[in-house]
Amino acid sequence: MRKDYIEAAEPADQETAFVEKFWTTVWEQEGGPQGKIDRIPRKDEYRTMAPYLADLSKGARILDGGCGLGDWTLYFARQGFSVVGLDLSRQTVEQLQERFPEAEFVDGDIRRTSFADSSFDAYFSWGVFEHFESGLQDCVREAFRVVKPGGLLFVSVPLDNLRHAILGGFARPRPAGSKLRFYQWRLTRAELSRELEIGGFEVLKVQPISKRQGVLRSLHHEFGLPYEWLLTKGLSAILAPLIPGSLIGHMVLAVARKPRNGTQDDGQHQ
């Protein structure tokens, strides 16, 4: 597992407060929740999940762990599922509750939720499990507790792709006096599988996703092309299908199942 760092003035402790403040600011800058659900069916995550969700009855209970602007929560609520969007950013959750009363939003931490054991038929979480330096197990353990036996977990985290492995060998110069703090973990496919298996899940599928986003970032960081240029966007659309996901995928997505009669293991099989 590889660590990514970020420049930040805040002290290295108070990690949870840092994550909450960071994302509250990001969502504020994006204008807050707007219910942009039209894009969901085109997303890699949705295409992967859809066949598994087809087996769930309408009204099945689903958790969106780290729901951010709540688009996914809303999308599934409008499909007839009983979805809960959970997020650390209290301000964003308050805005979501106010703007979209038809869905349920809760402010809280996916590492220690208030939900009863075996509350959910499915749990999905995009880009959240990687945010804490102690690792992913607190998130995985709580997911295992709240998912029903036989229930599904869909989780995405940043992929430690070949581009990062190569670049990792070249430390970038930092301006004098810059303060770095932990930002997120990056995982390979095998590492994500292992994290879920340690937590007691049976892994059904693991695949790199978001290739276009990966190419966009590479064009920006390695070739200096601004994100907003049409050229950058056009090139990433053309190049992404031609490059293997393991080289350029921005995220890795796993589908896992809690065994019907399974128990969490002790995480000792190293």
Ligand SMILES: C[S@@+](CC[C@H](N)C(=O)[O-])C[C@H]1O[C@@H](n2cnc3c(N)ncnc32)[C@H](O)[C@@H]1O
């Ligand atoms: C990368 S964003 C992803 C948002 C959303 N899942 C999406 O795909 O649009 C990460 C989100 O997870 C939330 N988050 C981070 N750590 C969390 C935690 N321990 N519990 C609940 N939410 C958390 C952040 O506040 C932020 O909204």
